[in-house]
Amino acid sequence: MDTPDGQWASTRTPSSRPASRRSGRSSRSARSQTSSRTTEVTPLLAREDRSDDDEEEEGEQTPATTSLLHSLGNGSSSSGKTPLWKKRWPSILALVILCIVVVVIMLGFLATEGIEEYAMQAADFQPTKLSLDSLTDHGVKVQVEGHFKMDASKVKKQSVRNLGRFGTWIAREVESGPTNVDVYLPEYGNVLVGTAKVPGIKVNIRNGHTTHISFFAHLEPGSFDGIRNVANDWIDGRLGQIQVKGKAEVPLKSGIIRIGTQTIEESMVFLGNNLPSLPRYNISRLNLREAKDGHKGMGADVSVMVTNDFPVQLTVPPVAVDVLVDGCLPSDQHIMVGTAETARLQVRPKTDLEVNVTGRVEKLPESLVEVCPDSAKSPLDALLGDYMDGRDATIYINCCKFPDPETPDWARGLLQDITVPIPFTGRDMGNLIKNFSLSDVHFHLPDPFAEPNTPEAAPKISAIIKVDIGLPGEMNFHLDVNRVKADADIYYHKKKLARLNLEKWQKANSTRIDAHGDEGPSLLVESDIERAPIQILDDDLFSEVVQALLFGSKPVMMEVKAAVSVKVDTPMGDFAMRGIPTEGVFVIHLEPLLQQLANVNGSAIGNDKGSSNISHLSPQIGNLSIIGTSRTSITLQAHANITNPTKYSATVPYFNINILVNNTVLGQVVAKDIVVRPGNNTNLLVTAVWDPYTHSGQGGNEVGKELLSQYISGYNTSLTLQTHNGTIPSQPVLGDLMSHFPITLPAPHLSTPKKPKDGDDPDNGDDDKSTHFIREATMHIISSTAIFTLASPFTTTTLYITNLNATAFYETHPAGKILYDLPFAVPPGLSETPRLPVDWSLGSVGYEAIKKALGGTLKLSAYADVGIRIGQWRQQIWFRGGSIGAHVKL
Incomplete structure (x- = not known):
């Protein structure tokens, strides 16, 4: 067959x-x-x-x-x-039976696990639109559009793939009837989160065929508490995964064949990285202003561009939310700051959305501005600090209130009390301080009796701080700074040098400067700081700064990094903002002083031994008086005039400096409670202790004798002043560092005492006789005596000459000799000696010159060894005097 x-x-x-x-x-x-x-x-x-x-x-x-x-x-x-x-009927019958069997097998396959496996793997639905059509009394009506097709290439098993293709080729189309789909969350007590009422849908299930689907579904929320629990876990990052179970009774038919009602129950697990996240956003505009429409406080206008990657279309009614921030501790309740509102929004599929938000803050709550326990900052300080430092700050949105009365009650109940954290991208302020300067600078040296390494032992500074703060362009409201304090670190060459601690509130005032040209708005803040301590942290670095100040040719640049706290007056009220990070630069100018210190020929500052010549500072000493003596020492007191060419002033409660001659310590100068201001400084009271033997032994005593001898003889002598580790007892390191920079100055000339005045020169005599200890002499030939006029440099102290061995010369020829062992007094000012016996050099050229000058004058010189006494102190010195005017009488 x-x-x-x-x-x-x-x-x-x-x-x-x-x-x-x-x-x-x-x-x-x-x-x-x-x-x-x-x-x-x-x-x-x-x-x-x-x-x-x-x-x-x-x-x-x-x-x-x-x-x-x-x-x-x-x-x-x-x-x-x-x-x-x-x-051939047996063959025909077999063929018919075969066809019937194939159909029965296909229909049976559709109800088996095989076709379910094929359907689950081959079904492909691509949504193209999900739009909110309208709100109903019980839920929302949404329109769903998309493309459905069966893709057999996704099926892993070949047997399932082949049989599924054959079965769906036979069935061609499948149509479902109206269905209610219930969605449960097994991990949350199998709570019902919602029901979707889906109309009948017909799709072509043959492999490769695409069916465009468009239908309206009604969504009704289930348990509000269950939905909120899931939302809160997802927002807080606790939702590592979520299991969703859907259950539906679906009536199916293929063509005219009714397959019956199928109970479909499916569970799916979504891992955290597969769950949708909050959409990306970017703040495109931020304007902070005073509140409008009669409201108090501050308002904000914000434009936010939200990235919408979802095929969702809906109309969002006007929404009002509360804005909150963190409290002191994570366990504390969030603090409400203000409110924000949006207008009605039209969301289109996969189209970025611009959201305009209007916010208002009427008054800041106390819990926001109060300092947290065991902290120096308030919650507001922490929020602003993160923002201004460029880090993400976090604010919280508590949803939701719907101003539109037509909004269904279910929407109000579902969305209430849901709090969403929103990262608020910080703004790195960069050079927030446009200019930082100090004026009327006054340095305070520490108390000499303070314990080392204590705040009282630190030098202090008083000044007017001027800070020009650049304001962000979005800040368009009244801002007044009335108090300021800071904890500042001072850097030199990127290394930390010192710390300036303004721990007490200082008075301040501020002036807003409007934007002009390319310059944005700024706030000029001025504050008088009083006695702010400066703690030196790096002694070696401080030595570099001192060298740069004294020997450098450029101003010294100091960087300041500070945590500034300010008390401000704003439309929201008065409050303090603490720990705001700021940076700035200030410059120390010592060019006038350096010019004064420079040598006349323009060479580098200092001599070969490293000491500096400061004669051009115009130091003047007057009104010398001795206030104490011992067997080896004299304590002198004097008034000094000095010119300070810098713009800085200083207060010196105690200062001790060594007096050196040829690197030999001969005594000390002590200053107490001295205030040095810019410009001329007069009548500065200083004390000097002359004690060569105590400081340098017998060698020091010889050096001291030589200096005194040259000094009273009118020679140009100089003294070197050098600090030491006891210069500032509470800051020994500071004195030791400054000892590397000794200062040399000329010894004050002897003059008839008078009180120094500004611009006075104590040595403005007609000739150089005003610099001599012996001003003039009177010779008596018949009595062989001489009387000398002496100039004492002291104002209140009487000097005694205990012995005298002197020879008078005329043009290098001896004229006579005086030997006198009886002490006589030299009172302050000009005085005459008693008649001193003279042993004439008879027949000498000098004696003949004196006789020829009888009744007139001649110039004599004198060499003498003199013993002097002041109180308990005694010293033997020599004297060399030239051009002494001598009157000759019988």
Whole structure:
């Protein structure tokens, strides 16, 4: 018996089926003859040059039905023979049974795990639009649009893939009836989160066919508490994964065949990284201003660009939210700062959204501005510090209030008490301080009796601080700074030098400077700081600063990094902002002093030994008086005039400096409670202790004798002043560092005492005689005596000459000699000695010159060894005097 397969193979061409229907019996006879000529080499199934069978037109017939029609046609030939189908009925019956079995197997497959596996893996739905059509009394009406297709290539098992393609090719379309889909959360007590009412949907389930779907669904929320719990866990980052279970009774049919109602229950687990996150946003505009419409406080206008990557379209009604910030501790309740509102929003699929927000802060709560326990900052300080330092600050949005009365009650109940943290991107202020300067600077040296390394032992500074603070352009409201304090670190060459601690509130005032040109607005803050301590942290670095000040050719630049606290008056009221990070630079100018210290020929400051010549500072000493003596020492007191060419002033409660001559310590100068101001400083009271023996032994005593001898003889002598580790007892390191910079100055000239005045020169005599201890002499030839006029440099102390061995010369020729062992007094000012006996050098040139000058004057010089006494102190010195005017009498 011929197999039908041979006929399928020979007749499965695109044109065979239409031709058989038109040609009738003769055509079928021809094909029967053609079939009878089929040989063993004829393929069982002819391969056609066509696309996949799933792409055939709906009017095409299967090979089985085509073969059956052919067989029936051949059996109805016009010959009078018995129809072929009556002879071959066993084969026809088998074919029909086979077709029925295939259909039953397909329908059974659709209800088995195999087709479920195929459907789960091959089904592909791409949403293109999800829009909120309207709000209803119980939920929302949404429109869903998308594209559905079956993609068999996604099915992993080949057997499931092949059988699924065949079954869906047979079924072609599946239509579901209206369905309620309930969604549960098993991990949250199987709470019902919502129900979706979905209308009937018809889709083409053949492989590769795409069906455009558009339908409206009604969504009704379930348990509000359950939804809020999930939302809070997701917002707080505690939602590592979530299991969602959907359950629905779905009526299905394929064509006219009703498959019945299928109970579908499916669970899916979404990991945290697969869950949607808050959309990205960017603040494009921020304007802070005073509140409008009669409201108090401050307002804010914010424009935010929100990235919308979702195919969602909806209309969001006007929303009002509360804005909150963190408290002192994470466990504390959030602190409400103000409110914010948005207008009605139109959200379009995958289109970025511009959201305009209007905020208002009427008054800052006390809990926001009060200092936290065990801290120096308030919650507001922490928030502003993060923002101004460029770090993300966090604010919280407590949702939601709906001003529109038409908003359904379910929306109000669902969204209330949901708090969403919003990272508020900080703004690195960069050079927030445009200018930082100090004026009227006054340095305070520490109390000499303070304990080292204590705040009282630190030098202090008083000054007027002027800070020009650049304001962000979005700050458009009244701001007045009335108090300021700071904890500042001072840097030199990027290294920390010192710390300036303004721990007490200082009075301040501020002036807003409006923007002009390319310059933005700024706030000029001025504050008088009083006695702020400066703690030196790096002694070696401080030594570099001192060298740069004294020997450098440029101003010294100091960097300041400070945590500033300010008390401000704003539309929200008065409050303090603490620990605001700021940076600035201030410059120490010592150019006038350096110019004064420079040598006349323009050489580097200081001599070969490192000491500095400060004669151009115009130091003047006057009103010398001795206030104490011992066997080896004299304590002197004097008034000094000095010019300070810098713009800085200083208070010196105690200062002790060594007096040196040829690197030998001969005494000390002590200053107490001295105030040095810019410009001329007069009548500065200083004390000097002259004690060479105590400081340097017998060698020091010899150096001291030589200096005193040169001094009273009118020689140009100089003294070196050098600090030491006891200069400032509470700051020994500071004195030791400054000892590397000794200062040399000329000894004050002897003069008739008078009180120094500004601009006075104590040595403005007609000639150099005003610099001599012996001003003039009177010679008596007959009595062989001489009387000398002496100039004492002291104002209140009487000097005693205990012995005298002197020789008078005329042009290097001896004229006479005086030996006198009786002490006599030299009171303050000008005085005359008693008649001193003279042993004339008879016959000498000098004596003859004196006789010739009888009744007139001549110039004599004198060499003498003199013993002097002041109180308990005694000293033997020498004197060399030239050009002494001598009056000659009988």
